Amino acid sequence: MKRRTFKMAVAALVAGLAVGAPALAQSNWPNKPVRILVPFPAGGSTDLVARYIAQGLSDKLGQQFIVDNRGGAGGNIGTDAVAKAAPDGYTIGLSTSGPLVNNKFLYKSMPFDADKELAPIALVCEIPLVIMSNPKVPAKNLKEFVQLVKAKPQSYSVGQPGNGTIGHLALEQLSLVSGTKFTTVPYRGDVPAMTDLLGGSIQALSAPITAFIPNLSAGKLNGLAVTSSARYPGLPNIPTAREQGIDMVATVWFAVVGPAGTPPAIIEKLNSEINAIVGTTYGKAKLQQYGAVVNTGTPDLLRKMMDEDSKRWQKVISTAGVTIN
Template sequence: MFQPRRTVLALGLSLAVSVPVLAQDKFPSKPVTIIVPHAAGGANDTIARVIAQKLVEQTGQSFVVDNRTGAGGNVGTVAAARARPDGYTLFITADSSMVINPSLYKNTGFDPIKDFEPIGPVATAGYVLVANPMFPAKNTAELITMAKQQPGKINIGSAGNGTLNHLIGEMLGKATGIDMTHVPYKGASAAATDLVAGQVQVSVQSLPSSIAFIRSGKMKVLGVVNPKRLPALPDAPTIGETVKGFGATPWYGMFAPAGTPKHIVTQLNAEIAKALESKDVQERLAGVGCEPFKSTPEQFAQLVRDDLPRWAKIVKESGATID
């Protein structure tokens, strides 16, 4: 049957408009995997599971945490970068994997800018400079005095060479001119265990991994690394109150593989924001010394771009390198 040209064109336009709408199926319509590049039980894993559980409640779909450990977080990060960009493989990581590892390793196997779509941050973690209870110094000022009187005699444990807590210790040394002996461990928990046992005198620890020791009196806080005092430890002064300008705010955030549709990124950012507004999530994060951290995907992308050169400078000054 003959149709006027105008009718055919109108039909064609109608189809052209409808195709994108049909392509945007309801998300999520099947289980979502969240890759975490660090071991179960750590701060990264704990935060990811808090968020995953809330996303299950909000969307009615499964969000499964998949721990892919190895190479300081690079194994899981590479797996996330190479995943299909359809929104069904996501990535929650500490800032160290994304903005520090590129300066530590000759080849991480991923590009933090080109290989990912930043969705949004989820939390900031409290970090503290802690000591064995028998250590004479009671605060940062006393530690600095002791370290200057005994250069190289105080041991500072870390989760390993080039890890965030190692680099924060190096930052403190540079800012104050003190020299402590770095003792790297295979993970923060091993460093914490030896600190409690008195094998090392001090350590920089995330609050999620140290809060139980602090509350039980097995560790004492010399100073808070973050620029502001922590709600979980309101009486503990910041290092910046003694060392002007000192401070760092470690973060955890969600990413998707590059090429993930924008509407999915936008939806996930909104779901995270909603989750972080809920009282139960706030309480669970506070229980491990963390605070909600929200931003737009664009603001989060800028944070990553800003942090890369900042940590590259710190890594270079520390002399830390891996492989």
């Protein structure tokens, strides 16, 4: 009887250790370096924001957070690598609204399901889009520009930084909500589009605000509207589209995600630390250098944003018939 009791006690102890091991591992997290996968090349705004967060997390948590760039396929390759990683907190990603929301409506096939295979961790920031014109265009704001296009559609062409980009989708959204057909000109990125806008080859342009801040500030370009819900703090004189009676919102937002199944305790810890890093006065000023506005919150807020953006962009993309492959 005593022998049987001893065996039962040993079995209970082993079971208790097995159950307690994951909790112990989570409480000690991180006890080795953590990779932050960025699904875009080095040097861009996503990469710069990721490196700022990585440094802050390294300083706060005592382990190195290493940025690993995995660009390609509109952000799908790097974000897929996050989805396929072990859910142990040692591989996370800083991705954007493109691969997290828009791409599933643009690409015929996706290597991952963002809604099922990724765990929301933290919303970080968003970059508003700006619709701008050459100063020679006789419109002070977006409402007036839409009226010009309606009156003489053949006289105005609007550039965008590439098929399927948020700049392109914003124009399709504007067309949908204003009932106006725009002659759009796709470019391979912001810089060649900006060159043609400054030179007058195109009359207007829709793109994320980051690359255009110096020329907008100097008056070389006219900001017709920002398409965020509030004015951009760095250029407060540019009104939002909604202020002008045009019901549209289009931004690029950045978020930290992990593989589905990442332990809740690790998600909570990362969320708290990331919010603290970017939410300071210094953090807000640092991100504004990249044209970003800090927008933090809980993992549930990020999931809600993903759901709401999915509804918005699915409608725009299907109505316009936009595809990438």
